Amino acid sequence: MIGALSRNLLKGDKRADRVVPPSGFTANLTLFVSGAMAFLAVFALALSLASGRVADRWASELARSATLRINAPAEQRAAQTEAALRVLRQTPGVAEARALTLEEQAALLAPWFGPDLPVDALPVPQLIEIIEDEPGYDPSGLRLRLSAEVPGAVLDDHGRWRRPLVDAANALRRLALISVLLIGGATAAMITLAAKASLAANAQVIEVLRLIGARDSFIAGAFVRRFTLRTLLGACAGTLFGMTAVLLLPGASEAGGFLTGIGFQGIGWVLPLLIPVTGAAVAFAATWVAARRKLKELS
Amino acid sequence: MIFRYCLQAKNVFFLGEQVFLIGPGAGIETCHMLRQEGRQGDRGRVLIELENVSYSYGGGQLLSDVSMQLAPGSFHFLTGPSGSGKTTLLKLCYGALAPTTGRLSVFGEDMGRLDRDQMAMMRRRIGVVHQDCRFLDHLTLAENVALPLLVSGRDPKGEEENLKELMQWVGLGPRAEAHPPELSGGERQRAALARAVILSPDIVLADEPTGNVDWDMSQRLLRLLGELNRMGKTVLVATHDLSLIRAAKSQVQARVLRISQRKLQLAGADL
Structure with a gap:
């Protein structure tokens, strides 16, 4: 069923989409929220990558070295x-x-x-x-x-002062990653709420479709397509804005230290492009689960 | 051309050019022939069968020990006082409700064993005219009537000609672009009938199709149902209107089932 849904999604079906009445204002809310979430995700991702880089650099530069001081x-x-x-x-x-x-x-x-x-x-x-x-x-x-x-020798193991810094950078990376996950979860929750509201508002439509012989995949598809495409569109815009904002941050410099290092480097620029795709996948799954649950209530 | 709808599902008979639109008084013989053929094709097969079916809801038992068989090409009226369970019985027949006890089979399959997709397939072979019509108000009448085509994966565009003829058959050709809330009760009922038969179902179930219309209009609906029956469709009409049943006697060979005291009985020949 998921396979059929994804095929339908790619094909698109204007007529089938008409079956669910247009939702106007709430559609814009979904667009806005998915855009805002994508924007935040870009920053969390940039922070996570930057703190990861800092942690790795500190760890590798200072690792495996120590100083012996002879007084x-x-x-x-x-x-x-x-x-x-x-x-x-x-x-x-x-x-x-x-x-x-x-x-x-x-x-x-x-x-x-x-x-x-x-x-x-x-x-x-x-x-x-x-x-x-x-x-x-x-x-x-x-x-x-x-x-x-x-x-007169004093062994100065760099690990003593290096470890807290590396730990701090790693903690920052963890926090940023958790933020990315939370943003994903919040998006899923938001899409689920929106989808549930839409399914409830269109309970009559769903019932009629079911009565005239529509399969679950047809009915769920109409909703899944709608929310997936909306989320994809919103997330694309949000990611674009987010990436532009990151691009406009001052570049990494020695003087600025950690703060100016926030951003993407090299292949890292590909990562934020995954945000809209992931967002769409999350919306797809959330709507599908919500629709499936709703349909189960009907014979 | 309306026959194309009515017959193609049975993989019978005269498709396309040999079949002509039946208006009042036209093509009865062709119809008769088709009906015979249809019956032969289905000989011995019961379309819907209820065996000792009971249905209870929270408050108590509504139907008890109901047994019924709908043979291909038959025309049944289902009557009984308001609240006696006519709608419930129809709902059991198209799977909107499941019997509390007893066995219900449709097209030879035990309804309780059908999965959700099979249930959808089964409903495509049963046209239902709901009491409240059940339209999608944001779609035009033509789109509503063509909705079963869309949900069953057929391209309504390719069937535009047929759709037009079907709309004319129910007398709604000029109203195709209207939205359901703009229609009168009779127009809604006729549109509901058109939607019920567009997939050429084997069975047509109608729940109080004449409930909200005047006498002339109910006669017109009855004629349409009679025409469908003459084309070989199995028809079951739930109504509390006994005069409608009497009027039908001259048009179709109908049996009357009556729900009384939670039981289903075959009513006598005269009412």
Whole structure:
């Protein structure tokens, strides 16, 4: 029956559609609501994609790396660095350990102290960059060993401050996805209400059609076609507006950080185009279920 | 050409050119011949059969132990006082209601076993003239009459000629573009009859078709029903109007069923 309905839907049938009286104003309401829902869905989708990108970037850039800071008097610094590097090379799970050069440390400090900082004249701790292996090292074991052999070493696992950020971005993505689902659900509920109202208003028509030998698929089809096409039309308009609005947002930039990254990138632009199709599918299913239930009440 | 409607479902007989429109007094012999043929084709087959059917609603029993057979080509009147269950009995016959107990078969099939699509198919073979006509008010009369064609998947465009002739047969040719609320009671009843026969059903059920019309108009409707019966249609007319039944005696060979005290009885020859 669903197959026959979808075929009918694609074919369209002006005469069969005339059987259900035109509904005027309420038709525009369905159009408006499906358009508004599609518009919101575009934003929720953009937010979800953007926060997903941020979470992935933070996770991958900072993952598998840690820093060892060596706070030692100037005369011991080289020896402790050597010792720490030796320990690190022996630690299973550490892929690479490398002491940062003076120039690199100066570059790291430059944003705070300016480019003319005489790093070598200051008691700046030595930094060692650690790249983890798969499946990673055991941080507490490493700390224990370092405290015995390199008293001035402090292991700074990036995960400690990275995790909450990645978690936040992931939570944002989840929220956005839930919003997309809620929008879909709300659309289904709205179409169901509209379809039920229309079915109730046309109870007489349905009864007459049934009495003169109309099959359920014919009657349901007249309603399903109407609501599916209306939702499709409204959602197309809403999606178009939504995509235009997203396009007009300022582009992603380093300075803006996360906020300017909201939008679609590359293949991501295809996703919002699925909104009208999904909306139409939701309307199709909602109307079909409502019509089916209504028809069951009749013999 | 009206015969084309009436006969094609029975995969009989004279389609197209050999069959001519029957007006008052015309083509009776052809009709008679067709009727004989129709009966032979259906010999031994009962179209609608009720066996010990009872129907109860919330408040109590309306029909009890009703048995009835409608043979092909028969003409029955169903009479009884108001509220005696005439409409209910008709509704049972076209599946709008299901019997509480007993067995009801239509075209040899147990009605209780039909699924929803089969029920729709069955209704295409039974033309019903409802008491309140049941039109879709936003469609024109011609569209309403052609509605069964549309719902059964036939293209009403391809049958425009036939539709026109059918409208003329019931005397509504000039009113084709009117909307149902603009029609008089008699016009509505005739249009309902046209809609009932457009799919060329085997059976025509009419529920008080003359309820809201004057005597002349009820005679006219009766003539139309008689013509259908002469073409081989099985006709069952529910009416409380005994004078209509008396008037029909001269036109058709009709049997009279009477509902009395929840039972169905075959009424005597004279009323």
